[in-house]
Amino acid sequence: MVDLSVDIAGLKLKNPIMPASGTFSEELAEIFDLERLGAHVTKTITRGWRDGNPTPRVCEVGGSMLNSIGIPSKGVGAFLEKVVPFYRRYETPLVVSISGNTADEFATLCSEVSVEGVAAIEVNISCPNIEEDGKAFAIRPSSTYDVMRRLRAATDLPLWAKLTPNTGETPEVARAAEEGGADALVVANTILSMAIDIRSRRPKLGNLMGGLSGPSLKPIALRMAYQCARATGIPVIGCGGISTVEDVIEYLIAGATAVQVGTATFIHPTAMIAIIDGLEAWLADEGLAGVRDLIGTVIDGEQDEAVVFMEAAP
Amino acid sequence: MVDLSVDIAGLKLKNPIMPASGTFSEELAEIFDLERLGAHVTKTITRGWRDGNPTPRVCEVGGSMLNSIGIPSKGVGAFLEKVVPFYRRYETPLVVSISGNTADEFATLCSEVSVEGVAAIEVNISCPNIEEDGKAFAIRPSSTYDVMRRLRAATDLPLWAKLTPNTGETPEVARAAEEGGADALVVANTILSMAIDIRSRRPKLGNLMGGLSGPSLKPIALRMAYQCARATGIPVIGCGGISTVEDVIEYLIAGATAVQVGTATFIHPTAMIAIIDGLEAWLADEGLAGVRDLIGTVIDGEQDEAVVFMEAAP
Amino acid sequence: MMGVREKIMPVQQEISFKAFEMGLAVKSNDPVNGEYRKLVLDAPAGLLARCRAGQFFHLLCPQSGGETPYLRRPMSIYGFYPQSGELHFLYKVTGAGTRALAALSSGERLNVLGPLGVPFTIADHWQDLVLVARGVGLATLAPLALEAQRLGRRLTAICSARHPDYLMSTGYFADLGADVITLTDAEGTSDPDNLERVIEGLVAAGRADAFYTCGSNRMLRLLQTIGARHGIPGQIALEQQMACGIGMCHCCVRPFNRGDKQVHLRVCREGPVFDMMEAIAW
């Protein structure tokens, strides 16, 4: 029997496979037993009620997708009343994703969701920081550090910081999150993209732009996961374009301790189950004792990160 | 007869289709008549001789590719002696792509290549700025502005600034390039990515990381082209993932005045010719008088750019 | 690689599985007329037993002719026949996904996810049903005729099309004992004024306890007006771009009037069948 369990800053998961925020909800329990997952991760909520973006909120781009759901939210009250209790029936740890447009609001929400039944808080700092120039907190190291300090002070639960690919400073942002108090990094959110219908000359999303997810995102998010694992000492949870066991193995080798599966669940609702079974089989075939024998085993010749970054730019 | 010609800051092109730097060279003349192209764009050169990166320099990722060629260069002397004269046989304007790791070296090279037979200079500011922290000039507005000022002072030829997607500040960088003296923007270069061979546990590129190009890049680069066209008053040359006429039309509608075709030429060496013919046929079918009737015709409800950016982040 | 997907999952204590992902064999896939095709799949009895009129399946269209549709495509259940073990879809070829469907030949497998969504309901006191359909809307409304027959209700099917050649399913409705009224653009009978006259006639004759419709904006407005005028309720099946199809992603919302508020509801989950009076024309 191979050991699929991993440890994310003290939180033990029975396997390293969990859903990505916004691509998972209670409804999936109608398709398979959610107890099989390594963790449950809820859609990002905000404190107050929000409507989300205009439709269409989704479109297809060459084997991947764009979304501009925005963050429709019923608010923290409804969340604590309905969503958290639903997940109490499972032993699987519950991770709650939150967001806020100001550090204040964000921190308040963070303490409000620090309740029994919540095992960790994922802070979606890819959302706009409206106190500065409307750019996501996680675009710059300084705003990342500032908001993480505030969030750290607001809860004793493990804090997972979810980074954005819309930055040129991934290692610096990762270090800023660690210094600000993050216990783990979720790498990464979607990358800002666009598609236009050439017949109507309208953007395919009601919101004009949206986030790219699915297979096209994988090489970008994998690079970020690798950079973050090297740049920090905290666990990295890889996320972006995972749809097969091979994708998961690639992330683990790159240095991720666990992974999140997003868009793939839209294509195959049981994708995560297939991946968990497949990972177990693959490890057994390779004669490995467990997932932990795979994590961070990339043979990279210990190249200096800065040099690597410089030289890779064409 | 539809009019395919476009004007890039005073430089008239017979059609809006040109190759992307690094994906084109004299050798292509053995496959079709290079006179058919809107412009010729050479591989980026540096002042001195450079070796380029370790092999493998290329790998495939789900319907796209990564490269870490680096910038092997024979230096400016060899370039002026061999390459520039080759293109003199064509009437098609020659655009020379240059790069440098310091503003000084970059500016010197810029004046050195300002010779007869060169119609415009494309400055690849996606290369590392080793005077700062090794990040590409075009990652930040300030370093973009500084290097563009130096380059502007070094030549009277039209300057095209080639931007990078490895930034969270595309509109700001675009404005900085314009203010620094760019006559046009080339949007964009490749995005930093990675792939690992799960059997050998080695990165698939000798250089560990490399740039993603091809179809996966399209929604990202299209978004940037749209942002740049809105943020500045100078022409935008779209680049990233173009392989069909439909892709070109999408970029033109988004606001690009011309486009560059890169990786698609590796798959079909005559891709650009097919696109030029196809564009002419499509315009005729639609009853449009010329390319210029298409540029920037996206119906975007004049949404405020900052808001759009904020709301798109999930 | 993904072979485990069709494995039977252990039953959970409190939640029972409602929708299934499975590969079904194609029995036939033939053109109905120039624009529409009917796809017949071989489906297990257990799956067909769960199907209801108005629900849909989310179809994973295969790669075909160099095109690779990525997201699933929602398709209404056009018919489900536990006796013959068949699941039917009626579809219009519009883009990459439906082109890929059109390329399926007998014996090939199609991965389907369903049944999904909220079905039509027929209240006990709705004895006379009126169904108003145009184009591919028929696909969604057709199984309602079966259900009406099963419950012994009378049904009038008003079928509208561009041209008499494009009228579909009229024989199907007639066979199930429905009164069929056909209206076409070519004959000049499908305009809103005439449609209104036809429906008002049914109302006057006491043949309209409830309306059922689908898709068209113009029809929705008209039926809402007539419904409000006479206090006649109704249901409408709506469409929206979807990703997950099961309620997770909130891609597929539409606005509805509920009381004095506007609410956003998910077409895949709270729909695709909605209260006709709450729906908002677009």
Added chain:
Amino acid sequence: MMGVREKIMPVQQEISFKAFEMGLAVKSNDPVNGEYRKLVLDAPAGLLARCRAGQFFHLLCPQSGGETPYLRRPMSIYGFYPQSGELHFLYKVTGAGTRALAALSSGERLNVLGPLGVPFTIADHWQDLVLVARGVGLATLAPLALEAQRLGRRLTAICSARHPDYLMSTGYFADLGADVITLTDAEGTSDPDNLERVIEGLVAAGRADAFYTCGSNRMLRLLQTIGARHGIPGQIALEQQMACGIGMCHCCVRPFNRGDKQVHLRVCREGPVFDMMEAIAW
């Protein structure tokens, strides 16, 4: 959409077109043994007339079984027969691209780009040629036998393989009048020491004016040693990951010794055939 691609381009003044992109029909595609397959394409005379031993084509492998190979795959010309209008490839199924090739059936079309690269050369005073091949290296070296026969040179073909069952093309070489020496791991005859003995025997017999080899590092080292010892020249065909295949992208470089410098040369353009003494073992 891309239909114009195969249109004939206007001839330019100073530059003539050397390589062509075209779709060729598959005549056959059969297994040669467990690991290798032979692909025979129907090719126009004009294209075959340009082919030379040692050159390669860059193949656009189709989508197949859910896999979508993106970049082209380089394959040596295994044979070109203007009389029968055939172009042959011998390939080993290793990954997505070659799996897609293996799935091609007669009549389907394969998009090829070529012929590309620098061919083998046979200097006038090289009367006795020695070819040393293992595995798929045979694909590259085989057409050299044809050329040798055409020029009336004597050829010794040393064919090495894991097992006698995996020896390929020995009949082909023999038919062309070559002396064939087979060495296998299974029989314990393929080790470097024995190979060296065999080659030294040929040298001693005056049967080795030039060496031709391909791919293997171990063989390169051995032949360089023997070559240096006796002043015998040679050529080697090398491989490298490629993107464009025509010299534009600089993906495919390898280091070579030239004078006292190391230079980087493109396998697709300055190669795939290089001077054996300049090549650097890896």
